[in-house]
Amino acid sequence: MFSGIVEEAALVVALKKEQENLHISMRCSFTNELKIDQSVAHNGVCLTVVGINEDVYTVTAIKETLDKSNLGLLQIGSKVNLERSMLMNGRLDGHIVQGHVDQTATCVEVKENEGSWYYTFEYELDAAMAKQGYMTVEKGSVTVNGVSLTVCNSHKNSFSVAIIPYTYEHTNFHQLQQGSVVNIEFDIIGKYISKMMLF
Numbered sequence: 301m302f303s304g305i306v307e308e309a310a311l312v313v314a315l316k317k318e319q320e321n322l323h324i325s326m327r328c329s330f331t332n333e334l335k336i337d338q339s340v341a342h343n344g345v346c347l348t349v350v351g352i353n354e355d356v357y358t359v360t361a362i363k364e365t366l367d368k369s370n371l372g373l374l375q376i377g378s379k380v381n382l383e384r385s386m387l388m389n390g391r392l393d394g395h396i397v398q399g400h401v402d403q404t405a406t407c408v409e410v411k412e413n414e415g416s417w418y419y420t421f422e423y424e425l426d427a428a429m430a431k432q433g434y435m436t437v438e439k440g441s442v443t444v445n446g447v448s449l450t451v452c453n454s455h456k457n458s459f460s461v462a463i464i465p466y467t468y469e470h471t472n473f474h475q476l477q478q479g480s481v482v483n484i485e486f487d488i489i490g491k492y493i494s495k496m497m498l499f
Contacts, residue, residue: 302341303386304394304441304448306471309379313356320363323350324374328382331355339399341383343472344446344483345369346399369401370445370481379472381446394448395441401483402434405444407476408458417463418452419444419476423484425457433494434486443485447471 310328317323324342334340334357338349345365351358366372374380386392405423421444426434436442436451436459443449444461453460468474476482 301386302346302383302394302397302399302446303392304344304383304397304443304446306381306383306447306467308382309470309472310382312374312376312378312380314358315374315376320366322361322366322372323358324361324371324380325351325356325358326380326382327356329355330384331357334384339385341385341397341399341446342380343370343401344381344397344399344443344485345371345401365401368403369483370404371483373481379475381471383446395443396488397443397446397448397485398488399446400485402486403484404481405484407478407480407482410477413462415465417468417473418460419463419473420453420458420460421482421484422458431494431498433491435490436486437490440490441487443483445472445476445482447473 308328310326313327314325334349336349339346347359349357350360361371405421408422409420411418436454438454440451442451449461451459463473
């Protein structure tokens, strides 16, 4: 489980395709603190550490993960938002994030607003899934590339988020532009409430 508070935007240094799997190697400042089998969120996708070599570690994404996320679009030099699993004895600064990406969305607009930025994303709407909470609500929580954010301008298949300078600089938001594909995870509490209302 995660909180959506990104620790670092790590650099992809190697990509290796093996059948339908993709091995992703990244260089990050806390590699020496990781261990094999540890869970780390990558652009919001929970993946298991399978290899460590000095300051580089490797995770493996399977086909389903690649189909539902933007990890298959990574290139050497891409930055990936990282978060280690949440400590249960600390403050929950973001919101409850499972690391199970629901789908991707496309950035359709980036607007600078006197020191902050507004990003607007569109996603494919599935009416049946929306009834089960796979949607955004005004002032609700959403995870974009692993970053816990507050929704504004929520519409049927789009939403916006406001990004402060710290988040812009310390995550891969500074690389996003119109046309960029991101991972989104809808709020788990909204999913449970929506599901309960169906019965």
